[in-house]
Amino acid sequence: MRVLSWLYLALAYAFVFLPIAVLVAFSFQDGRLPVPPFKGFSLQWYDKVLGDSALMTALWHSALVAFVSSALALVMGFLAAHALARVRLPGSVLMRGVLIAPMTVSYLIIALGLLTTFNQAGVSLSLWTAGIGHVVINLPLCFAICYAAMGDQQKNAERAARDLGASEARVLWLISAPMLAPALGAAFFLSVTFSWDEFIITFLLTRFDVTLPVEIWSMLRSGLSPATNAVGSLVFLVSITAVLLMEILLFLRPR
Amino acid sequence: MTLQRAERRLGWGLAAPALLWTLAFFVLPFLAMVVLSFAHMEGRQVVQGLDPGNYIRAFTDWSQLNALINSVEITLTVTVISVVLAWPLAAIIAWRVPPRFQRLALLLAVLPFWTSYVVRSYSWLLVLGKNGVINQALMGLGVIAEPLALASTRSATVIGFVHFFVMLLTLTIYANLIQLSPNYARAAQDLGAGRWATFRHVILPLTLPGVVTGAFLTFVLCIGDYITPQILGGNNELTLPQLIMLQMGRSGNFPMASALSVVLMAVVTLAYAGCSRWLRLDRI
Amino acid sequence: MTANVSIRSVTQRYGTALALNNVSLDIAAGEFVVLLGPSGCGKTTLLNLIGGFAEPAAGQILIGGRDMVGVGPAQRPTTTVFQDYALFPHMTLADNVGFGLRMRGVSRPERRARAEQMLALVGLPGRADRRPHELSGGQRQRVALARALAVEPDVLLLDEPLGALDLKLRRAMQDELKAIQTQVGTTFVHVTHDQEEAMAVADRIVVMNAGQIADLGTPREVYLRPKTLFSAAFMGEVNQIAVQNGQTALGPLLPGTGTLLIRPECIGLTGPLPLGPCTVTDAAFFGTHIRAHVTPLAADLRLTVHLPQSTAIAPGQTLTLFATDHHMLSAP
Numbered sequence: 001m002r003v004l005s006w007l008y009l010a011l012a013y014a015f016v017f018l019p020i021a022v023l024v025a026f027s028f029q030d031g032r033l034p035v036p037p038f039k040g041f042s043l044q045w046y047d048k049v050l051g052d053s054a055l056m057t058a059l060w061h062s063a064l065v066a067f068v069s070s071a072l073a074l075v076m077g078f079l080a081a082h083a084l085a086r087v088r089l090p091g092s093v094l095m096r097g098v099l100i101a102p103m104t105v106s107y108l109i110i111a112l113g114l115l116t117t118f119n120q121a122g123v124s125l126s127l128w129t130a131g132i133g134h135v136v137i138n139l140p141l142c143f144a145i146c147y148a149a150m151g152d153q154q155k156n157a158e159r160a161a162r163d164l165g166a167s168e169a170r171v172l173w174l175i176s177a178p179m180l181a182p183a184l185g186a187a188f189f190l191s192v193t194f195s196w197d198e199f200i201i202t203f204l205l206t207r208f209d210v211t212l213p214v215e216i217w218s219m220l221r222s223g224l225s226p227a228t229n230a231v232g233s234l235v236f237l238v239s240i241t242a243v244l245l246m247e248i249l250l251f252l253r254p255r
Numbered sequence: 256m257t258l259q260r261a262e263r264r265l266g267w268g269l270a271a272p273a274l275l276w277t278l279a280f281f282v283l284p285f286l287a288m289v290v291l292s293f294a295h296m297e298g299r300q301v302v303q304g305l306d307p308g309n310y311i312r313a314f315t316d317w318s319q320l321n322a323l324i325n326s327v328e329i330t331l332t333v334t335v336i337s338v339v340l341a342w343p344l345a346a347i348i349a350w351r352v353p354p355r356f357q358r359l360a361l362l363l364a365v366l367p368f369w370t371s372y373v374v375r376s377y378s379w380l381l382v383l384g385k386n387g388v389i390n391q392a393l394m395g396l397g398v399i400a401e402p403l404a405l406a407s408t409r410s411a412t413v414i415g416f417v418h419f420f421v422m423l424l425t426l427t428i429y430a431n432l433i434q435l436s437p438n439y440a441r442a443a444q445d446l447g448a449g450r451w452a453t454f455r456h457v458i459l460p461l462t463l464p465g466v467v468t469g470a471f472l473t474f475v476l477c478i479g480d481y482i483t484p485q486i487l488g489g490n491n492e493l494t495l496p497q498l499i500m501l502q503m504g505r506s507g508n509f510p511m512a513s514a515l516s517v518v519l520m521a522v523v524t525l526a527y528a529g530c531s532r533w534l535r536l537d538r539i
Numbered sequence: 540m541t542a543n544v545s546i547r548s549v550t551q552r553y554g555t556a557l558a559l560n561n562v563s564l565d566i567a568a569g570e571f572v573v574l575l576g577p578s579g580c581g582k583t584t585l586l587n588l589i590g591g592f593a594e595p596a597a598g599q600i601l602i603g604g605r606d607m608v609g610v611g612p613a614q615r616p617t618t619t620v621f622q623d624y625a626l627f628p629h630m631t632l633a634d635n636v637g638f639g640l641r642m643r644g645v646s647r648p649e650r651r652a653r654a655e656q657m658l659a660l661v662g663l664p665g666r667a668d669r670r671p672h673e674l675s676g677g678q679r680q681r682v683a684l685a686r687a688l689a690v691e692p693d694v695l696l697l698d699e700p701l702g703a704l705d706l707k708l709r710r711a712m713q714d715e716l717k718a719i720q721t722q723v724g725t726t727f728v729h730v731t732h733d734q735e736e737a738m739a740v741a742d743r744i745v746v747m748n749a750g751q752i753a754d755l756g757t758p759r760e761v762y763l764r765p766k767t768l769f770s771a772a773f774m775g776e777v778n779q780i781a782v783q784n785g786q787t788a789l790g791p792l793l794p795g796t797g798t799l800l801i802r803p804e805c806i807g808l809t810g811p812l813p814l815g816p817c818t819v820t821d822a823a824f825f826g827t828h829i830r831a832h833v834t835p836l837a838a839d840l841r842l843t844v845h846l847p848q849s850t851a852i853a854p855g856q857t858l859t860l861f862a863t864d865h866h867m868l869s870a871p
Contacts, residue, residue: 005351012344013363016422019378020367022388026381034381036391080273087266099273102281104523106479108496109516113284116291116509136280139273153623160625163590164639164690165613168265174638178629197372200481204503213373220377220486224384232374239369247362259594261611 020236027229034226045230055231058215061127062196065211069134070142070191074184076135077142082176085150086158096147103140110136111204118205125207133201138191145190149183189246193239292513301510309514322498323518329409329494330478333416334470340417341424342466348425349432361429365422372419376486379415380406383487407489415487416477423476424469431465467530474526479519495519541725542603542616542693543568544589549598551584551750558584559595560750568603568693571720571727573737576747576773582730583698585747589728590696591615603693613642616693620700624683626671632658632682633667639690657685660719677708684716688723695720697729701736713739734774738762746770763802764866771800771868778803778842782867788838789815797869801862804828804845810861817842819856824848833860 026034030042049055080099084092102110114133123129154176161175162168177184199213206214212235219228292310294303313319344364352360367375382388383405390402405411439461443453481496488494493501495515502512544566551559559581566572574582587593588600591612600607602616612619618639627635634641636657637650645653655667661681671679680700687695700716701709717740720727731737737744738758746754746761746769754761754770765771768779780787780799792812793799806814817833820841828845831852835842844860846852 002351005347008343009347009351009360012340012421015418016364016367018388019375019382019418020370022381023374023378033386035384035386036388076273076276079269083266083269087262095270095274098277098282102277104475104527105281105285106475106496106519106523108479108481108499109285109288109520110281112499112503112512112516113288114280115503116513117280117284117287119509120287132280135276139276143273153625153628156621156623156625157627159592159612160619160621160686161627161638161642163592163612163617163619164686165642166638167613167642170642175627179627181629193369199373213371216371216373216377217482220373224380228374228377229381232371232378235374236367236370239371240366243362243366243369247358 023229024233024236027226027233029226029229031226034224034229045226046234049227049230049234052227055212055215058210058212061209062211062213065127065131065134065202066192066195069131069195070138070188073135073138073142073191074188077139077144077187078146078177078180078184079172081143081146081150082172085147086155099143100140102136103144107137107198107200111201114201115204125205127206127209127211130202130205130211133205134195134198137198137201138195141191141194142187145183145187146180149180154179189242193242288513289517291510292517294510296508296510299507309511310518312511313514313518319498319515322493322495322515323522325409325492326478326495326519327522329412329416329484330474332413333420333477334473336413336417337420337424337473338466338470341421341469342428342462344421345425345428345432349429357433361426364425368419368422373482373486375419376415376483379411379418379487383411383414406487407491409488409492412484412488412494415483416480419483420473420477424466424473427469427472428462428465431462435461471526471530475523478522540691540693540723541568543570544694544726544728545599545601545604546585546589547599547601549585549588549595549600551581551588551593552596557750559588561598562750562752564745564752564755566726566728568726569724571717571729571740571742573729573731573741573744574747575731575734575737575744576753577732580747581750582732582747586619586696586698586728586730589694590617590619617696618687618690618692619696619698620680620683620687622699622702624671624679624703626679626682626686628671631668631670632663632674635671635682636667636686636689638686643690653689654685657689658682660688660722661685662715676704677712680704680712681715684719688719688725692725694726694728697727699730699732701731701733709733709736710739716740746773748773763864765800765868768798768868771866776803776843777801778806780840788840789835790837793865793867795867795869797867800866800868801842802864803830803843805862805864806842806844806860807846807863808850808858808860810863812862812865814842814860814862816857816859819852819854819858821854822852833858 025038027045028041028043029038030040030044084096111133114129114136118125118129157179158171158175161171166174197213199217202211203214203217210218216228216231219225219231290303291301293305293307294301295306295308296302313323348357348360348364380387384390385402385404385406387406389405390399393399394402435458439457440453443457448456479496481500484494484497485500490497495518499512499515499519502508502515546562546564549559549562550557562581562585574585576582584593588595589602591607591610591614594608607615627638630638633651633654636654637645640650640653651667655664658664658667661684663678663681663685666674671682674682680703683700701712704712713736716729720740729740741758743756744754744758744761745752748769753767753773754765756764756766761770762774765774771777771779778801780789780792780801782793782795782797782799784796785791785794787793787799815835815837817835820832820834822829822831825845828848829850829852831844831846833842833844834840836857842860852858
C-alpha cells in the first residue's frame with residue numbers, strides 16, 4: 001500500500017507537470033517548432049516576445065483591468081458583506097443570493113448578456129466594458145470571502161467600537177478593515193488572478209485594446225510556435241512568483 | 256424604533272453599490288438575453304417577438320442538439336474521471352505525506368493551476384499533437400509506425416479538462432479530508448469494521464460534501480468552457496459553448512446564441528438541483 | 540461621572556416571544572446592581588436596551604433623567620464590557636484603552652497618559668504596548684474594563700464579564716471589580732447567572748425569570764428572605780416544606796398557609812425551630828461542611844442539611860434537628 005501510494009503520487013505529479021515541463025523546455029528551442037527533437041538551447045524567442053509591442057501593450061492592459069476591476073469589486077463586496085452581516089434587512093437572504101448568483105453562471109453567458117445589453121444601449125466596446133464584466137465576476141467572490149470571514153469576534157469588536165463612540169465610517173476603517181486584512185488580501189489576490197487570466201469576457205467585450213490571454217489566443221491562430229511557449233513560460237513564472245510570495249507572507253504572518 | 260430605521264438606512268446604503276452593479280450588469284443583461292432568445296432573424300436583421308423557434312431548433316435540429324449532447328457527455332466523463340483521480344491524490348497528501356510537507360505537496364500539485372488557462376490548453380497540444388512529445392516518443396521507441404491522431408479529438412479535450420479539474424478537486428477534497436478527525440476511522444475499526452468497510456461506510460460518506468461541491472464546480476466550469484474544446488478538440492465535434500460562439504460570430508445570430516445560452520443555464524440549474532442536498536457553496 | 544437609571548414599563552419582543560414583560564426598575568447613581576437569572580430570562584436583553592444596542596417595543600429608559608429614545612450606543616453615557624471582551628486584536632493595549640478617547644478627539648499624548656493610568660487602575664501597569672493575544676483571559680478582561688472606563692461613562696454595563704474565566708480567577712476578579720467600582724463611583728449594571736458572583740459584588744441583586752423581575756434586594760434579603768420560590772431556589776439549595784393552615788408533614792410548625800423555606804446550612808443540632816428526630820440516609824465530607832440527606836421520622840420527606848465539619852455522622856444514625864433560621868413564603 002505504501003509503495004503504491006508513493007507511485008501514485010509520482011504519477012500524478014508527472015501528469016500535472018508534463019505539459020508545463022514541455023511548454024517551458026521548448027520555449028528554449030533553437031528552431032521553428034516547439035516539438036521534439038530538441039535542436040539546441042536558444043533565448044531568441046524570449047528576445048522576440050519581449051520586443052513585441054503588441055504583447056507588451058496587452059500585458060499592460062491585463063494588469064490595468066485586473067487591478068482596477070479587483071479593487072472596485074473588493075470595495076463593493078466588502079461594504080455589502082459588512083451591511084448584510086450586521087444589519088437585519090428584509091430580504092437579506094434574497095440579496096445574498098443575487099450577489100452570489102454570478103458565480104454559478106458560465107462566464108460565456110455573462111459575456112453574451114453584457115454584449116447584448118451594450119449593443120442595444122449603443123455602448124462601444126473597450127477595455128472599460130471588459131472591466132465592467134470583470135467586476136461582475138469578481139464581486140461575488142470578494143463578497144463571499146468577506147462575508148464568510150466576518151465572524152462573531154469581528155461583529156463584537158465592531159459593536160464595542162460603536163459603543164465607545166465610533167462613527168460607522170471609522171468602524172469600517174479602524175476596526176473592520178484591519179481585522180479582515182487577511183481575507184481582504186486573499187480576495188484581492190484571487191480577483192486579480194481570475195481577472196488576469198480571464199479570456200471569454202475580454203474576448204467578447206473588447207475590440208481593439210486586448211488583454212494578454214486574448215493576444216495569446218490570436219498567436220495560436222498561426223499554429224505552434226516557440227514564441228507562444230516563451231510567453232506562456234513568462235506568465236507562469238510571474239504567477240508562481242506571486243503565489244509563492246503570497247504563501248511566504250501567509251506563512252510568516254504572526255498568529 | 257428610530258434607531259432601527261437609521262441602522263437599516265445605513266445597511267441599504269452600504270449594500271447598494273454592489274446590489275446596483277449586480278442588477279445593472281448581471282440581472283438586466285441576463286433578462287435582456289432571455290428576451291432576445293425569443294426573437295428571430297430575418298436576413299441580418301433581429302426581429303423581436305415571442306417566437307419559441309430557437310428553442311425548438313435547439314432540440315430538434317441535429318447539429319444543435321448534438322452540441323448539447325457532446326457537452327453533457329464530455330462534462331460527465333471529465334467530472335467522473337477527475338473525481339476518481341483526485342480522491343486518492345488528496346487522500347495520499349492528507350494521510351501519507353508528513354504534515355509539515357503537506358502544504359508544499361498541495362502547492363506543487365496545483366501549481367500549473369496558476370498558469371494562463373489558454374496557455375495550459377496550448378501546452379497539451381505540444382504533448383498530444385501529431386508530431387508532439389507522445390507520438391515522437393512512441394515512434395522513437397518503435398511502438399507505433401504512424402503518429403496517433405490524439406489532438407483534435409474528444410479524448411484530447413477530456414485530457415485537457417481532467418488536467419485542470421484534478422487540481423481543483425484535489426484542493427476541495429483535501430480540505431474536506433483534513434477536517435476529518437482520525438477518530439472516525441479508529442472508532443469504526445474499533446467496532447470491527449475492516450479497511451474497506453471503514454472506507455465505504457465512514458470515510459467516503461464523510462467526504463461526500465467536499466466531493467460533491469468540487470464535482471459541481473467542475474461541472475459548471477467544464478460545461479461552460481469554450482477554450483479547451485476549441486484548442487484541443489478542434490471543430491470536428493462542437494460543444495455547446497463552441498456552437499454559441501459560432502452562432503454569434505459567423506452567423507451573427509444573437510437570438511439563437513441567446514437561446515442556446517439559456518439551455519446551457521438550464522442544464523447547470525438541473526445539475527444544481529440534482530446535488531444541492533450535499534452542496535456547501537458557502538464553503539468554497 | 541455617575542448617573543441613575545430608570546426603567547419604566549419596558550416590554551421587548553423577539554418575533555412573538557416576549558423577552559421582557561413590563562419591567563420597571565430604578566437604579567441609583569453609583570449603585571452596583573446585578574441582574575441575575577438563568578439564560579433566556581431577559582437579563583441580557585435588558586442590558587442591551589440600557590446600552591442602546593436595541594430599543595424597547597414599549598416603555599421608557601432614562602439615564603440621568605434623560606429619555607434615551609433614539610439615542611444610539613455611541614451617544615449614550617454608557618459603555619459596555621462584553622462577554623468575550625471584544626478587544627481589537629490589531630491594536631496595542633494603549634490603543635484599545637484609548638480608542639474611546641480617540642473617537643472623542645482627544646490628542647494622542649493625552650490618550651496615552653490616560654490609557655496608562657487606566658491600565659494601572661486595573662492592575663496591568665507597564666503593558667501599554669502589548670497586544671491582546673499576548674494576554675491571559677483574566678488580563679484581557681481587565682483591559683476590556685479599562686477600555687470601557689477610560690471614557691468615564693456615567694453607567695458601566697457588564698455582560699457576563701467573568702463568564703469565560705475559570706472558577707478561581709473568577710472569584711479573585713469579583714473582589715477587584717468591586718474595589719474598582721468603589722474607587723471610580725460609576726453606576727455598574729452587571730449581568731450574570733452565577734449567584735455567588737452576584738452576592739460577592741452587588742449592592743442590590745435583581746433576580747429575573749421569564750422576562751420579569753422575580754426578586755429585588757440586597758444579597759442578604761434575596762438569599763434569606765426571598766420574595767418568590769423561583770428566587771429562593773435560584774439563589775441556592777433550599778428545603779421547601781408545605782404549610783397548610785399551620786399544619787405541615789412535620790406537625791404544626793408555623794401559623795398560616797404557604798411554603799416554609801429553610802437553607803441547608805440553617806439546620807443544626809440546636810436552634811429555635813424544632814424539626815424533630817431524623818434518620819441520616821447519606822452523608823459526604825465537603826471540606827467546609829458535611830452535607831447530608833436526612834428523613835424525618837414523622838414524614839416522608841427528604842431534607843438536605845449542612846452540618847459542621849466536626850460532626851460525627853453515619854448513615855442510619857438518628858439525629859434531632861432544629862432550624863436556626865427560616866423564612867415563610869405565604870401563599871398568594
